[in-house]
Amino acid sequence: MSSKIARYYPLIPVYAAYLILFLIGRNVTGMWQLMAMLVFYCAIGQAFNIFLGMTGYVDFGYVAFMGIGTYGMALSISHLYQIEGLGMWVILIGAVLAILMSGALSVAVGAVALRLRGAYFAIATIGVNEGFRFLIEGAKIWGGSEGIIFSGQFTHIFGRKTASLISTTWADIFVILVACLGAFVTLRFMLGKIGYALMALREDEDAAKVMGINVTKYKIIAFITSASLVGLVAAFAWGLKLTYLFPDEIFDISYTVECIIIVLLGGAGTLLGPVAGALIYGLSKYWLTIILPGFQLLIFAPIIIVIVVAFPEGVVGVLKRRVRGTVLEKFIV
Template identity: 55%
Template sequence: MRSYMPLATLFLIYAVMIAIGQGIQGMWQPIMLVIFYIAIGQALNIFLGMTGYVNFGYVALLGVGAYGMAVALGYYTDLGLVPALIFGFFLAVLLAFIVSMLVGGIALRLRGAYFAIATIGVNEGIKYLILGGKIWGGSSGIVLSGILRKAYGAETMRFLSTVFADAGLIAVAILSGVITMYILNSRLGYGLIALREDEDAAKVMGINVRRYKQIAFVISCILAGLIGATAWTLKLTYVFPQDVFAINYTVEAIVIVMLGGAGTLLGPVVGGLIYALLKYYLSIAFPGMQLLILAPLLIVVILLFPEGVVGYLAKAARGTKFEKFVR
């Protein structure tokens, strides 16, 4: 059980954030913004952090997950609320799985920068397929607020877009952390770390690197799809392709992973906290100039902690009683 002790730190951080959000007036939405950034960082970290491969098509999986839930709630309200929600989560997972298998099966044959370049077009390709083919409403997207209000009532719609959506996002974030911890302590995790350090050497040692990369890629993509279904569709009650496929979410997730510490359990949590709080409060204090101030601050943090903040803390905690709680 010692190897799973960092989960206690993870659960404590979430408990404190939720307590702050519930206990201080006006803090719930900023806390949920933090948890959203933590969640996208955790999902990406399972692939980027453990393999070293940069997936620039990551936001496409958020998008297809969001569309999976939107299709279920928008087109199948006659099923009833609970079956439609179950069907929505199923579609989100299924679409993310299909896309990840197709993209991974092709792109993961490439390595390093070539893989990153290959994934750049995935997001734009799916977006313009929906726009050009007028799939699921095309550029008009799927607007759920009126549909949900008519089918289930205004109170139920508000519950879905507030309590249920927030609880769903928290659940996905916690699930991502638990899966990360399990992978880090499993044969899969050791294989992924080996190929991250030296892929050719890992092959020589008998590790099926392509299979391991595919597994990590699919898990990361499915979690991203669930985040899209909860934090986007259920929370906002609409899906527009121009918004849900915005590549800035991929860039932000990469920054969060590198900032906190790639390949660690707590890295995306710390990175998400730093990034989200800086972005939120800088936009309040310096509206219109927040990005100009945020970028150099992030660069300074990364220069001070090249292995990420959690990487630095893990080194500092070695040989102390706190070592088992930081990873």
């Protein structure tokens, strides 16, 4: 029994980090926005890790799932605001819609692109993201290139005061909760058969196949899970927080790149990795922007190169090896 519980110990440092971020944000004046940004990075890192980290496939079109998740929230609020008495349910419907839409897109993309490997998969997925954006803009779906501005409808549902509270506080708390969910799902995967299957296909897909692993099935499970989680993150962090969306902003490939950096920096395929990666990335980006505005990217690039060279398995990957055989072993995976 105790060993069953001990399997979940690795969640402790992850949840502790989220709790600390939350408490600092609540109690230190002016820190909420920074903490919200860090948690957002943690959440997208956690979600992307389930796919990139566990399967080893690099999806350069990952931001498409964030984009379509944001649409889920936007469509729910902008279409359902007139129905009386729906209240908070609008947000729940938006969240479910975000999961379903990003999940559906991932099935469509995965069915085609997951037949490809390595660089070919990466290239195909960039195409998907750009193509999807141009489809929305060109075919004038969901407001086309003008996007959806739903702050008016949002205020109509909740009233000015509550609406502002949801946007400035609750949206970020929802992101923390999704990040917690992401960590839990990751650990469940790691402990279960699916974790072994993903490890095997990441290390050697052909060997995995002849050992009886239906690699396509497991890749698609990881892809859908990862996509719907990040769709949910974006529904809260972009949809609910900003109450507007523009396609060229939410399909911006730089978010995909940030996700990749976070996962690799922290340690691909580890549980604590995305948190460590998000904190290192988020904090350095924040400080560099303050200290040397305009130069942050110039300085940031070499820093990332140094870290990646020094810790090829990511910060947590190295840490994991260091703590092997000590009491900390149970907590860091």
